[in-house]
Every structure is written in C-alpha cells, then in structure tokens.
Amino acid sequence: MRLDRVDERIIAMLGADARTSFAEIGGGVGLSPSAVKRRVDRLIESGAVRGFTVVVEPQAIGWTTEAFIELYCRARTSPGEIRIGLSGYAEITSACTVTGEADAIVQVRARDTRHLEEVIERIGAEPFVVRTKSTLVLSRLVDQPILAGAAGTDPPD
Numbered sequence: 001m002r003l004d005r006v007d008e009r010i011i012a013m014l015g016a017d018a019r020t021s022f023a024e025i026g027g028g029v030g031l032s033p034s035a036v037k038r039r040v041d042r043l044i045e046s047g048a049v050r051g052f053t054v055v056v057e058p059q060a061i062g063w064t065t066e067a068f069i070e071l072y073c074r075a076r077t078s079p080g081e082i083r084i085g086l087s088g089y090a091e092i093t094s095a096c097t098v099t100g101e102a103d104a105i106v107q108v109r110a111r112d113t114r115h116l117e118e119v120i121e122r123i124g125a126e127p128f129v130v131r132t133k134s135t136l137v138l139s140r141l142v143d144q145p146i147l148a149g150a151a152g153t154d155p156p157d
Contacts (some may be wrong), residue, residue: 001046006031010039011049018052063091063109065116066137069123070102077103077128087127091119102133 003011007028013020022033022040029036043049058064073082079097082104086095094107106123110116115138124132 001043003048007039007043007048010036011043014040014049014052058109065110065112066140067108067110067116067120068135068137069106069108069120070133070135071104071106071123071129072101072131072133073103074127076128079104081128085128086123089119089123091113091115097129 006029010025013025013028020035025031026033028100032041040049044051051061058066071082081093082097086092086106089108091108091110092106093109095104097104106120111120116134120132120134123129
C-alpha cells in the first residue's frame with residue numbers, strides 16, 4: 001500500500017498518542033472524523049498499521065539498564081532458530097539479523113547491571129550462540145516512532 005501525506009500524518013498522530021480521537025486527527029489533517037475512521041480502517045486492513053499498544057516507560061518500572069548484544073552464531077543458524085530461541089525473554093525489546101561480523105543484534109532492558117549480566121549469560125547459553133559482545137547504552141539521543149516528524153508539519157514536496 002502506498003501512503004499519501006494524509007495517511008502519514010494520521011499514522012504520526014496515532015503514533016504520538018493512539019488514544020487521539022478521530023475528530024482531533026481530522027482537525028489536524030483537514031478531514032471529517034468519519035473520513036479519518038475510514039482511512040484508519042484501510043490502514044489496518046492493508047497491514048500498514050498492525051495495532052495499537054501501550055508504551056511502557058522503562059524507568060517507571062525500574063528497568064533502567066539498556067544494552068545491545070551482538071550474537072555470533074554457529075554456522076547455518078537460521079533467523080527462525082534465533083527468533084524461537086529469543087522469544088521467551090521478557091528483557092528483549094527487539095532483535096534483528098544484521099550484516100557485518102555479528103549474525104544478530106539484540107536490544108535488552110534490565111533492572112540493573114546484575115540483571116543484565118544474567119540475561120547475557122542466559123542468551124550466551126542458547127545452543128546456537130557461539131559468543132556475544134555487549135554494548136551498554138549510556139543515554140538515548142533519539143527515540144521516536146516511524147513518521148513521528150510528520151505529525152505537526154507537511155512533508156516536503
């Protein structure tokens with residue numbers, strides 16, 4: 001599905017606050033609430049929008065330590081095998097296969113460095129993992145949803 005500027009602004013507004021009413025969104029994009037609803041329904045049907053969720057602030061729940069862990073896997077480990085092996089970890093916020101030396105990169109949140117160390121040890125014990133390399137996050141510089149910049153302004157032509 002190809003998104004137009006209005007779709008992008010609707011997604012950006014929902015990304016900033018999924019509880020924004022169709023009337024509020026309509027006021028921001030120049031459409032009636034019913035027209036916004038039809039567009040949102042179409043975005044959901046097409047798969048452009050997968051759902052609506054709660055965003056938990058890690059500091060508020062005490063998970064203040066963040067790290068990226070590079071995974072170096074045994075030969076011929078499939079992405080599916082990595083996905084299955086990592087799916088049971090509450091601490092993992094994202095995981096991707098990547099180019100370069102590592103086979104995958106995992107983003108982890110933990111309560112503290114002791115908790116992080118335990119998670120790294122558990123991940124390292126997965127049968128497909130040969131070794132790991134960890135990088136601790138000191139501060140987040142940019143953390144925004146896709147199309148966040150489209151909410152308040154018109155995109156350039």
